[in-house]
Amino acid sequence: MKLKKIIALALTLASLATVFTGCGSKENTSADAVTVKIGVVGAIYEDLWKPAQDSLKDEGINLEIVQFSDYVTPNNALNSGDIDLNAFQHHIYLDTELEQHGYAIEPAGYTFIIPLNLYSHKVSSVDEIKDGDTIAIPDDVTNGGRAIKVLAAAGLITLKEDAGFNPTVDDIAEYKVNFNIKELKANTIPSVLDDVTAAIVNGNYALDFGLKTEEAIYKDTVLDEEAYWNLIAVRSADLEDPEKAEVYRKVVAAFQSQVTEDVFNNTFGGYFIKVGWDQDLFSEAQ
Secondary structure (H helix, E strand, C coil), X not given: CHHHHHHHHHHHHHHHHHHHHHHHCCCCCCCCCEEEEEEECCCHHHHHHHHHHHHHHCCCEEEEEEECCCCCHHHHHHHHCCCCEEEEEEHHHHHHHHHHHCCCEEEEEECEECCEEEECCCCCCHHHCCCCCEEEEECCHHHHHHHHHHHHHCCCEEECCCCCCCCCHHXXXXXXXXXXXXXECHHHHHHHCCCCCEEEEEHHHHXXXXXXXXXXXXXXXXXXXXXXXXXXXXXXXXXXXXXXXXXXXXXXXXXXCHHHHHHXXXXXXXXXXXXXXXCCHHHHHC
């Protein structure tokens, strides 16, 4: 009988020790933390997401950044469940992917827009562009169409009334100045600035080549079109799971913070501009 009482007492003390040990620690252990894998393309995203990573640790969320080397794989990986979220694309690209592949994914929140500015090593304003000059623009449909809109906004051209959302050179109705348009691969354009009069340069490539936004002779003003907004994508089915949706809502909120905006402005000189942070896409999806 005494032996049974001793064993019972020992078990009780062991249980109490376990309870008090657990209550004494306020920090989330690695076993308690929820891991969320987010796919990105490019090392720059690790800097952009670092503030969110740090703040999410306090909420028991381990945000793991998964790098991809191309723009094709991240949506396939998200759709198949290899990652939980991705953040590398704008609306136009996502819409094209959904149409081509039938992925069941959708936006969970917006991140930023990257402006396409007009740069030059030869003139200091668009007023100095003259007949016979050459302006380089990206040759892909999305960035090329957007670049043509920038030229129109700068007053260098006018577009036909029936020009589509992504206009081409054929949609130009009038050249205010008789200049030439040279279509090149977007990543090569900064390197030919000395060979052309001016060039429309993607923000990420401008950043890589050390071009500053204040050096642009014309700044992109087409920033309110959601089609060009970059976003965080999620599987549609996960938005119907209350627990997952709440975790992903916290991830979106962690990115859409003042600390992230400070990184936009102080670290990257305004190449990233916040957009859509006031939109609650989780509520819209429910």
